[in-house]
Amino acid sequence: MPLPYVAEPHAIEAADVLAGLEVDRTRGLTGEEAARRLAIFGPNALRRRQRASVLGVLVDQFKSPIVFLLLGAAALSIGFGETVEFLAIIAVLAINTAIGFTTEIRAVRSMEALRELTSRSALVRRNGTVATMSAEKLVPGDIVIVDAGDVLAADMRLVESSNLSVDESALTGESLPVSKTVKPVSADTVLADRSCMLFKGCAVTGGTGEAVVTGTGMNTELGRITRLVEEATPDRSPLERQLALLSRHLIWLTLAVTALVAIAGIAAGQDMALMIKSAVALAVAAIPEGLPIVATLALARGMLRMARHNALIEHLSAVETLGATTVILTDKTGTLTENRMHVDRVVTATGEIAFDRHTGSFLLDGRPIEPAAKSDIGLLLRNAALCNNATLGDNRDASTGDPMEIALLELAASGGVRREELLARYPETCEHAFDVHTRMMATVHEDGDRFLVAVKGAPEAVLEVVTDVANGDGTLPFDREQRRHWATVCEVLAMQGLRLLAVAGKPAQDLDEPVYHDLTLYGIVGFQDPPRSDVPGAIADAQRAGIAVVMVTGDHAATAQHISKSVGLTGIGHLEAIVGRDLKPYEEMTEEDKDAARAARVFARVDPEQKLSLIRLHQDAGEVVAMTGDGVNDAPALQQADIGIAMGLRGTQVAREASDLVLRDDAFSTIIHAVREGRVIYTNIRRFTTYLLSCNLSEILIVGMAVLAGLPLPLLPLQILFLNLVTDVFPAFALGTIEADRNVLARPPRPPSEPILARGQWIAIVTHGISIAGVTLAALGLALYQFGLDGDGVTTMCFYTLALAQLWHVFNMRNWRSNLLSSEVTRNHYVWLAIGFCIAVLAVADLQPQVSDALRLAPLGVEAWLSVIGLSVVPVLLRELAAIGMRLNRRHHARAGR
Incomplete structure (x- = not known):
């Protein structure tokens, strides 16, 4: 019987995937068929790398020509009866061996750390019954029910989804939770954009769904990265x-x-x-x-x-290698940026309003303003706080919920608008959760004998359903000229690397009234993950020291380009960001391609294999390469680099174990301190x-x-x-x-x-x-x-x-x-x-x-x-x-x- 297999499950309909895997979604696999597939595919576990034995490490200490020479001298000494000299030479060998043994022995822990990401159990439908079973027993074709809070146990193709969102940052570098849908995507879609797929090791942040297992163990994306880590062979x-x-x-x-x-x-x-x-x-x-x-x-x-400068060294030789570093390949999210979404500006019909998150002030044309309750900015703050499921704590770390929703609550609070007080005045009656098809979310609230609808969503989706625009204390019709104006506003903001949300709303007479019709646009909110304050100075120091800094991120090109300019990484005359899909495999690059890639300072939407290629590209040119990272997807590159640098605060255990240096404060400037010491x-x-x-x-x-x-x-x-x-x-x-x-x-x-x-x-x-x-x-x-x-x-x-x-x-x-x-x-x-x-x-x-x-x-x-x-x-x-x-x-x- 041929093995059930689907080559590109993200590119075909869910029904075709189920047919290819020979499974009935309503009943799942039978016990006998699951056992047969388990025997064929093996347990759903990552391959264990054999630890280096203590004896092997000890033997390695003697594989030195200097040791052989000293042993020869010792043999001659004992041959001529010089016992004291013989013992002295042997003592020297023992001292050197002890030092080498204690400093070089290091168990290979990367694979064990990768396995920690594996979910211990999963909710699976077999023989028409849903039951919890060990994740290691999952096989291709199993029907798995996923819910918020789950850590995904295998690679899966969605067959049903309800407002499902997944945190894939450790795997793809995408800084925000990703919305999932059943709809297939094109075959050449990069990993980060495969919205119909769920990947082993990632966490479900919201919603529910059903999915069919398409890959287990080493046949998952996490397994592919495991293999890359094994193949990455850092030179001495x-x-x-x-x-x-x-x-x-x-x-x-x-x-x-x-x-x-x-x-x-x-x-x-x-x-x-x-x-x-x-x-x-x-x-x-x-x-x-x-x-x-x-x-x-x-x-x-x-x-x-x-x-003492928050840089923890794993290998002693890395201390000196840092001093020889000529190229630093750095991640963006959390390394150059704070990895926290903040509102940067708000655009209403009144104009563009800058938001200073440090002081909580609103600036229009450089002058402070106070958002009035009935003004367009006041209405935007009200609806942004109402159409929200996050909770604002006493400090940022105590807040819970989607990062963008937390940022909206911070924005509203700075304008004197608090969600708790609003809900007391406008009790929520129902919620229309975010849907990947409409790309909007709405909440409906009581407002006296009427209702108030608050909406937020992707600007292109919201602009399709608005009929007028709030303008001061009144409104303007949303005609062709207004549509063109707001489309231009969104384009300009997006080119500046901002993530955008449109906020709208309307009064409603009853609950049956459609929520996504005849809306009033209140404005566009632009978010950014702001650069860390110490990064521009650190990059300037690196450039002064003759070190090339290159941003390599899984995020969007516009965002990466904007951040690179704001921290001084790129400027006038620099090449635009190279997107992963345009980066040829290393083996297929011409010399011109290699020169162009080495000259580039920003790479966006890159996958783990491309990170490896970029490191090898610079190493083959004789460069000493340092690579920063925090996610599972960074582990192969961290292993391959001359110096792997992991983030200590937010980095995964996988990244830390694959690295030579761990930054306790996640600060890019700490790398420069370490380079100086090196x-x-x-x-x-x-x-x-x-x-x-x-x-x-x-x-x-x-x-x-x-x-x-x-x-x-x-x-x-x-x-x-x-x-x-x-x-x-x-x-x-x-x-x-x-x-x-x-x-x-x-x-x-x-x-x-x-x-x-x-x-x-x-x-x-x-x-x-x-x-x-x-x-x-x-x-x-x-x-x-x-x-x-x-x-x-x-x-x-x-x-x-x-x-x-x-x-x-x-x-x-x-x-x-x-x-x-x-x-x-x-x-x-x-x-x-x-x-x-x-x-x-x-x-x-x-x-x-x-x-x-x-x-x-x-x-x-x-x-x-x-x-x-x-x-x-x-x-x-x-x-x-x-x-x-x-x-x-x-x-x-x-x-x-x-």
């Missing part, structure tokens, strides 16, 4: 890519230098065992064991700083990476030069490990806390392809490494030929010279424009705390017998200590002399330029 962050590249370079450098030194030493007649020990020392010296630790701590500190972090990462690698290079040069020169080994592997993990790490972390300069947002984002260490940083690493190695080799010479030391005495003098030189080296990490005693480094109290702590650790290593024995440190005389201290400050003095020369040279050129 720029920082992760750069550190991985740097690690590979270090590995090749280590292997090359180690092999060169070992071969040269053996060729020169050196003992092979000594050469292998030297190779272990070189391997340990070349690897910046402290770099992962310092990078993690710096990122964690940045995460805490962002949290740039600071990157600058500091570059600073302490330069510091650590120059220290490591000095160690390589010290060991390599000594071995090639036939001198005793100046440093032992364990001593190098001690320096790399103690005296290097704490100053490096202090460098990661340096505050940024004020112009950090005035610079463009760094190119995503730019390496973490550019030419300038490599020059600094080499020059500083040579100077530190030079003074340590000088200490080696003094130990051998001046003080007559040997064995542990030689390595001790080299060890302390190198340790102190690396400590003072932290002051070389300042900008060359700053002097030695007053710089961003010396002003940071963490730097001084780190130096003090490291000096204390070195003192303990010298004075504590167990530690000094493990490190094989020998006592030094006073002259040797004075030489150690004097040599250690030489690299800092050389750097200061070079900086002075550069400053003088700059001043000379500046004078010459005048």
Whole structure:
């Protein structure tokens, strides 16, 4: 038996859908047929993604070439009986593994969050009987009864509807509840406009209806988004890519230098065992064991700083990636706007009246007015409050009902008109609920021995049934000229991105009189979801920082275009909004299409797949893309983006779980704060990476030069490990806390392809490494030929010279424009705390017998200590002399330029 299936249920009549699904609406499926279909289609549940296992995450920590190199060094150490060195290397691996494990393990929760949207039960007709059953047992062809408050359990085609409205904002981005009807739409209608369809996970906000299930589980629109989330594979962050590249370079450098030194030493007649020990020392010296630790701590500190600015980071690497962001794709509703409908203006026959919602004042031609009870604006306020089912609370959050109806009550209250008082005077006798066919709503009220009819609805519908227009205290006939005038008014307001309602009414002699005939038009009300007050400034900051901001919304093009202009996103010369239906699939785009899409700043009526295409479009051009979102429909794009940013106040759990960053205040300006912090972090990462690698290079040069020169080994592997993990790490972390300069947002984002260490940083690493190695080799010479030391005495003098030189080296990490005693480094109290702590650790290593024995440190005389201290400050003095020369040279050129 073939499977019951309907390809495009929104495009055909309800009866044809029922026939295609082989179901009688009045009886529903039989139990046997439902069981057969359940076996074929499976449970009505979203696919579960298998969680990443703890063991798998742990194993991933060892998939690093640096780890393999350290393991090789450990194996050689144990092979030569150096148990202490072996244990030290293993301890380093354990520390790095623990840090990586705790920061990277994150269960994949997006699918679980999506399943939370599934209704637990549904009211279903089977065998002619209506009963409540588990939503997981629904199958295509089931007849479901829906009511206000239900969360829809499957995708369904309406077969009967009575004033049904559904909140689809999480799925489509549409900010207002959508009215539903049984009437089919064209096959190419976008998801947001398929008025005859109900979608899994959306909530019924009003009315009732019956629908036939057309899709369950992964065959629903929510299931399609689930699949997109699974397919969205975000690349590693720029920082992760750069550190991985740097690690590979270090590995090749280590292997090359180690092999060169070992071969040269053996060729020169050196003992092979000594050469292998030297190779272990070189391997340990070349690897910046402290770099992962310092990078993690710096990122964690940045995460805490962002949290104080209401930005919660999910992944540590996202802290730095924010600083590299070049494009922000942002939703409109609730991100750029307040996600609350407000009346912006009212147009009556008297003129256009602006409404200031903050002060509750009415302005006509810029002058405040008081709405008189019998004036056209007064009558409009009265009927807007009467034809209304919302309830106005003490504050906006306490109000209940349709957002536009709440806004009408606020408007009326500002004019001194309250619904409760009106109902006491005009008791409601009946209501004609909003109907998608008439596109109007009416209420009838007692007015003495007569009745009062209050109507509101879509302007084009209301204007068809009015016969006159309120004008001051009287009326004007609604003739051809008036019709043309009001049509123009509506067109102008709609072009400004406003949502419109017409308000009308009439007196009636009895209840049987048709309500939608011979009406008097009182005016047009224009609503808008106003921009958040902080958005224009934040967008200006983003543009100043060289970041392109692009609005991507499911709302209408006119609304999106208006908001984009009001917040400064677009202006004169910018392209008009691109509508989703005009956006080609990514695979079909020509280069011209791609260029046009990248240049656009507003996209309207886009679906989840198109959001993914836009992200990939910019990523393929080398951009680092941040994407904001709050709904289920945003989850795939949030997953695909380099930085997914979810709204914490109104965002769905799905969006939050798919994101790297959650905004606790839903403010776009918070993103800019986070970008600033990300740039600071990157600058500091570059600073302490330069510091650590120059220290490591000095160690390589010290060991390599000594071995090639036939001198005793100046440093032992364990001593190098001690320096790399103690005296290097704490100053490096202090460098990661340096505050940024004020112009950090005035610079463009760094190119995503730019390496973490550019030419300038490599020059600094080499020059500083040579100077530190030079003074340590000088200490080696003094130990051998001046003080007559040997064995542990030689390595001790080299060890302390190198340790102190690396400590003072932290002051070389300042900008060359700053002097030695007053710089961003010396002003940071963490730097001084780190130096003090490291000096204390070195003192303990010298004075504590167990530690000094493990490190094989020998006592030094006073002259040797004075030489150690004097040599250690030489690299800092050389750097200061070079900086002075550069400053003088700059001043000379500046004078010459005048």
